Amino acid sequence: MAGGGAAVRELQYRDAIREALREELLRDPAVVLIGEEMIDPWGGTFGVTKGLSTEFGEERIRNTPISEAAIIGCAVGAALAGMRPVAEIMFLDFIATGMDQVVNQAAKLRYMSGGQVNVPMVIRAAGGSGRASAAQHSQSLEAWFIHVPGIKVVMPSTPYDAKGLLKTAIRDPDPVLFIEHKMMYNNKGPVPEEEYLIPLGVADIKRAGRDVTVVATSRMAPRVLAVAERLAATGGPDIEVIDPRTLVPLDRATILASVRKTHRLVIVHEAVERGGFGAELASIIGAEAFTYLDAPIQRVAAFNTPVPFAPDLEDFLVPDEARIEAAVREIAV
């Protein structure tokens, strides 16, 4: 992943995101961060923006009231008028209260203007379950947004991906929803010292394998990798693990090539199964690689319920290693 010979450190996911924000704030005076409690001493609910307001001032790291429609709408207006705003929605669930600005405004204005205007903005939000925060602080809502043409959707699963993709998202001329996973902020991984960008729409093969393709998003990617390593160590199926990294645009080619090689596909995501990204991907593969498939496509996703409070219940809903392994074994030769 990292360039040969380059200095590489181990960084937390949160620190990689902060580095991306800091580098873009330094690079482009039009970049402004807008959100709740991102300024010091708070530095954001998950500590992602710690230190930035001290370094760049509160004109550039703008603390807002609890007003998601204003946060997103303000970003839309600032983007239309020449800035590069990065809005933060503390928990992805809260985006529901600002949904008009995402769906009817950010995603539509370029198109409705006949291409006169761009809306170069990023919405960062922490998604996913795992903190016993129950149904209003734990959702994985990416499917809502992949259904809305005009917005791009990014879901990084490693510190390296998070940094490179966020920098690209900030420079991108279109609105980008950047979904971080709240249980991955402490995850560590290699991140080069020097600057790099990761293009949107390029999947990453996290592990090459022969027998089964597993497409996994966000926190499910490291979980699937753990399953893959265990299976490999115990003589089980050899899994190819693909993280699409961006759901819109989606790198169909990489996934199709893998399925044509392995002839088997499992899709794993933390969002509920019904109407999820997995359904979309399964449909694409069914249409474009049907004759290559040797087994039914498997979806491993949360059950179709809200996220409950009790850890026992919460853990039951979300795909765990056992469910992932069972799905792989179901279709592996």
Added chain:
Amino acid sequence: MAVDLSRENAAVAEEMPDRATLSRMYETMVTIRLFETRLVELFNAGKLGGVLHVYIGEEACAAGVCIHLETHDYLLTSHRGHGHVLAKGADMNRMMAELFARETGLCRARGGSMHIIDRSVGVLGANAIVAANVPIATGAGLAAKWRGEGQVVACFFGDGATNHGAFHEGINLAALWDLPVVFICENNRYAQFTPQRMHAKIEDLAIRAAGYGIPGVQADGQDVLAVYRVAQEAVARARRGEGPTFIELKTYRYTGHAISNPICAIGRPDEEVAAWKARDPIPPLERHLLEQGLLTSTELRAIQDAAAARVAAAEAFAEASPRPRPETALEDVYAEWPVGAPL
């Protein structure tokens, strides 16, 4: 902060605009009136598709506010935005072409009547989601403040918008950050079909400004000079970096919410409509111009004729323009997209 509306209004200077300014406002009002009157005829003749929300009766609001705006200032408006867009200087030919759903339209016929954007003159958009333009105006104000070139943002909406959460969130943030935004509520007494008494407990919506710690002023929206004065101070205040102002203009919509809504079928008393039409904003300005010896009746006639000619030319331009090629519907969803990847 207690607000004394009479005191706020009294603070506005009683300065009279000069002849050229008055002529321009007259021209703007007449142009909007003729443009939209023709739109109604074209719509009823089946030449315009979609929905049409006209502004007839409210023209003094757009004219009296937009006269203070420069080309680099920003404007946001609502589904009833033709008047503001024209007053801000949008190309009428291309605007008419947009309404005719032609490729030469300002938005290449992707937007239509309710969503006109003209970046070249700072029109960041008419917007068909009520109150959604308020937080967007706040964001444009943030960019204006950041750029530091004295730009201001004018944000127009109706009385109905002031009950929406986006209005509250957006105006509160603009106030908090002292952004150069002028919020103009054209209180035409109706939120779609619902009369104001059924959608707000208060009569004077300007008092809502007190809740945001910003000036709330009112003017008679049928009196272009009154509009001119309150807008002059609000725009100047924004340019000075002193933050937003909320202006309530009491006005009236002669038509139904949309042209397809018959006015009498929605419970508006004939006497009410007649009383407001008797207060039409155009004749008083004509009288003023004549009585003060600022323009002759020949000069007034020339302004009317020129406006009529522009509207006729715009219609001819639109009718002669090509329709968009269907497959171009796939363009402009994204500014940047991986080469060869399906949308």
